Amino acid sequence: MTSVDQVVLARALFGTSLGFHIIFASLGVGIPLMIVIAEIASIITKNKDYHIMAARWTKAFAVLLGVAIPSGTIVGVQLALLWPGFMEIVGQVISLPFQIEIYAFFLEALFMSIYVYAADRLSNIARLISVILVAFGASASAVLITDASAWMNTPAGFRLENGQVVDVDPWAAVFNPSFFTAATHVLLSAYATGAFAIGAVAAYKLLRNQASKLEKAFHQKALTLALIVGFLASFLTALNGHEAAQELHEYQPLKLAAAEGLFETMDYAPLAIGGFVDPETEEVKYGIEIPYMLSWLAEGRFDAEVKGLNEFPREYWPPAYTHTLFNLMVGIGSLLIVISAIGLFMFFFMKKPFPKWMLWLFVLCGPLAMVGIETGWIFSCSGRQPWTIYFMQTTDEAATTATGLGLVMVGFVSLYIVLGIAVILILLSFFKRRPLLKDLSTKGEIQ
Numbered sequence: 001m002t003s004v005d006q007v008v009l010a011r012a013l014f015g016t017s018l019g020f021h022i023i024f025a026s027l028g029v030g031i032p033l034m035i036v037i038a039e040i041a042s043i044i045t046k047n048k049d050y051h052i053m054a055a056r057w058t059k060a061f062a063v064l065l066g067v068a069i070p071s072g073t074i075v076g077v078q079l080a081l082l083w084p085g086f087m088e089i090v091g092q093v094i095s096l097p098f099q100i101e102i103y104a105f106f107l108e109a110l111f112m113s114i115y116v117y118a119a120d121r122l123s124n125i126a127r128l129i130s131v132i133l134v135a136f137g138a139s140a141s142a143v144l145i146t147d148a149s150a151w152m153n154t155p156a157g158f159r160l161e162n163g164q165v166v167d168v169d170p171w172a173a174v175f176n177p178s179f180f181t182a183a184t185h186v187l188l189s190a191y192a193t194g195a196f197a198i199g200a201v202a203a204y205k206l207l208r209n210q211a212s213k214l215e216k217a218f219h220q221k222a223l224t225l226a227l228i229v230g231f232l233a234s235f236l237t238a239l240n241g242h243e244a245a246q247e248l249h250e251y252q253p254l255k256l257a258a259a260e261g262l263f264e265t266m267d268y269a270p271l272a273i274g275g276f277v278d279p280e281t282e283e284v285k286y287g288i289e290i291p292y293m294l295s296w297l298a299e300g301r302f303d304a305e306v307k308g309l310n311e312f313p314r315e316y317w318p319p320a321y322t323h324t325l326f327n328l329m330v331g332i333g334s335l336l337i338v339i340s341a342i343g344l345f346m347f348f349f350m351k352k353p354f355p356k357w358m359l360w361l362f363v364l365c366g367p368l369a370m371v372g373i374e375t376g377w378i379f380s381c382s383g384r385q386p387w388t389i390y391f392m393q394t395t396d397e398a399a400t401t402a403t404g405l406g407l408v409m410v411g412f413v414s415l416y417i418v419l420g421i422a423v424i425l426i427l428l429s430f431f432k433r434r435p436l437l438k439d440l441s442t443k444g445e446i447q
Contacts, residue, residue: 007396009405010082013412014075015381019374020416021075024068026373029142029187030194031061032135037225039128049218052439053225054131056431057198058116063426065112067419074412082405086388086398092165093158094151094173101144108137142190143183147174149380150182154251155389178247185240189333189376192233193369196336199226200366203359214440223362224347230365231340238333242297249298252390253307255383258318259326260294261287262308269294269306274327277320282310284323318383325379332372336365 035054042050080087111133114122122130151157157173159166202223206216248256256262261277261284262269271294275287295304309317339361346354354362384390388398 006401006403006405007399009409010399011395013405013409014078014082015378016409016413016416017071017075017078018377020420021068021071022373022377023370024064024071025142026190026193026370027064027197028061028068029138029190030192031057031064031198032131032138032194033191034194034198034225034229035061035131036128036135037229039124039131041225043124043128047221049221049440052218052436053222056436056439058131059430059434060427062112062116063423063430067423071416071419081402082400083388083398084400086393089158089160089165089389089393090148093168093170094148096170096174097144097147101141104137104140104144106137108134108141111137139187142186146183146186147176147179150178151176152389153182153255153380153384154178154247155392160392177251178244181240181244181247185237185244185376188233188237188240189373192230192237192336193373195226195230195233196340196365196369199223199230200363202226203354203362206354207356207359207363212437215436218436218440227340227343227347227362230369231337231344234333234337234340238337241330241333245297246299249304249306252384254309254312254316255318255322256298257307257309257311258320258322258383259379260284260306261323262294262306263310264308265305265311266308267295267303267305268292269298269304271297272323275323277323279317279320316386318385322379322383325375325382328375329372329379332368332375336369336372339365 035057038050038054038057041047042054111130115127115130115134151173154177155173156176157169157171199222202219205219206223245256248259258277260269261272261275263282268291270289270291272284272287272289275284277283278285292302294306296302298304298306343354343358343362346352346358386394386396388395
């Protein structure tokens with residue numbers, strides 16, 4: 001049996017690695033979609049600004065991909081080393097998505113090479129097809145990796161009998177009950193993150209008084225595209241989140257109860273917004289309750305019965321901060337929808353330049369979207385605790401018995417800090433050496 005401290009260290013190390021990787025992975029899914037949209041806009045409008053956008057965003061994407069790949073490899077290696085009990089079951093039941101993901105990565109890498117190095121020798125349509133395949137490969141990778149996470153939450157395709165895996169059905173495991181909802185949620189949130197990251201940069205550039213008229217027009221176009229994509233992706237993420245809540249009600253009622261700080265099973269269950277869960281007093285302190293709304297979210301009717309935490313043994317309860325994570329995720333998503341909607345209304349209907357305070361809100365949307373991604377993943381994993389595979393294998397049973405993880409964690413955290421700083425410096429250096437005005441003054445080709 002693994003000690004509690006070792007499990008905590010293993011979770012901390014793996015969570016830190018995944019948290020670092022997920023930033024680059026999300027941008028690696030969201031930015032290619034923005035490049036595709038810019039290429040389409042370039043073909044339709046014949047405006048060279050959109051071609052320049054696509055080319056410059058591709059340079060940034062290539063740098064981010066250079067970190068996403070090794071950090072993803074680290075996560076994969078740690079998955080095997082830190083969770084051997086879990087991987088023993090994974091290898092027998094749900095290895096298929098990991099195998100297919102290799103082909104999705106090859107597709108992305110192959111056409112990324114073609115798009116970057118042969119773009120000036122391709123026709124507009126051939127160039128567009130290349131970047132579409134890059135975006136498809138990136139999205140497919142995200143879907144396939146998400147499948148494993150969905151399976152951990154709603155395991156299917158096998159049984160455990162006397163500790164042995166039996167009755168394996170790989171396709172039932174792949175198409176587990178939460179697969180489609182989880183995959184859609186990850187894609188939409190990544191698209192939103194990529195859009196808001198680009199929008200944040202464009203808004204920041206518009207705030208700089210030294211920008212020329214050509215540059216301001218360019219950044220305004222980029223910001224408009226980002227707001228459109230960001231709003232649509234965020235809005236659809238919210239709709240998908242409602243479906244995810246209904247699946248929690250059906251398949252993971254314990255996680256839903258923890259997310260809402262609901263202790264007693266009840267009809268007409270209220271929705272708790274904000275506040276902090278106190279397990280001792282069994283209440284949400286300083287929260288705002290909306291009567292009946294949790295029952296409506298769970299089943300679409302106000303009198304639906306929602307299970308509370310007290311229906312389950314206390315040792316199975318997720319951490320109390322699960323409620324806070326859930327509120328942060330939902331709150332940030334809602335805020336992004338509101339800000340982008342106001343921005344689009346001001347642009348299309350009021351037709352006035354954005355005031356500085358609005359531009360600063362757009363700048364804030366970039367990091368907010370990343371925080372939303374992080375809190376969403378932490379909520380998904382923490383809300384499943386103490387299980388690695390929901391109600392089938394505990395985290396304690398899955399974890400390694402190796403010691404010395406504290407020193408290893410210090411090493412990896414140091415590595416992530418260095419990589420993060422290096423990415424920022426490389427991007428700043430590249431775009432400083434290749435100023436936007438130089439591209440705008442040429443035919444729009446990035447050398």
